[in-house]
């Protein structure tokens with residue numbers, strides 16, 4: 001087992017830090033505090049962190065090919081203009097489900113925006129979520145339900161595999177992916193999470209098609225081989241709730257890692273003063289560029 005290092009780069013104290021996304025055009029990291037309704041932009045060069053309050057819980061941020069950003073909000077998929085600070089919902093597949101909100105998502109290599117939902121209450125038990133994609137013509141498709149906590153979507157280099165995490169199932173799953181149609185099929189578990197690792201949350205993929213999974217209540221990010229179903233390397237963190245990770249830096253050779261404070265007692269918070277902060281790991285491999293929304 002290879003043990004890799006990480007250091008704190010921003011004292012953010014986010015309630016639920018999440019959704020890191022490297023913007024290779026602007027050379028900045030977008031990330032979120034879901035429960036605080038905040039979109040953050042961290043510029044590594046200056047160390048500056050800018051923040052927008054979008055007025056409702058925000059589960060995903062992705063870049064748009066034509067410029068600007070897309071968000072997955074409580075109320076659905078939205079465009080977001082950082083100049084005006086205005087988020088505008090363009091499609092809401094769950095207008096009838098006020099107990100749900102959008103959670104994690106990403107764009108596929110064809111530029112479709114995938115994101116899933118979860119219950120705002122006890123999502124692990126209630127499993128009222130579903131997985132959707134927003135096509136480039138702004139039409140929505142539902143791909144999967146029920147889902148507990150929709151997380152961690154990445155595609156292999158050949159785009160023939162989509163890896164997905166429903167945190168409630170404590171597993172990393174693989175689907176056959178049809179890039180032409182955007183359809184998934186043949187779900188299978190590639191990594192069953194052992195009890196001591198906690199809950200699988202966000203996920204990134206490197207240029208060797210290995211998975212980097214953040215573990216809630218697991219104190220780490222683990223590099224997992226989906227073919228062999230085993231952990232190859234870990235990045236241990238000084239906080240229990242590790243939520244998501246993303247490759248970044250000009251060479252995509254660094255791993256940005258988000259964490260959370262929510263759910264920790266005062267005692268636990270005293271022992272984890274860096275909970276909710278932003279970390280930077282040295283993965284020793286390169287990532288792949290995130291795809292932009294092409295609609």
Ligand code: CA
Pocket residue numbers: 018103104151152201202243244
């Ligand atoms: Ca998550």
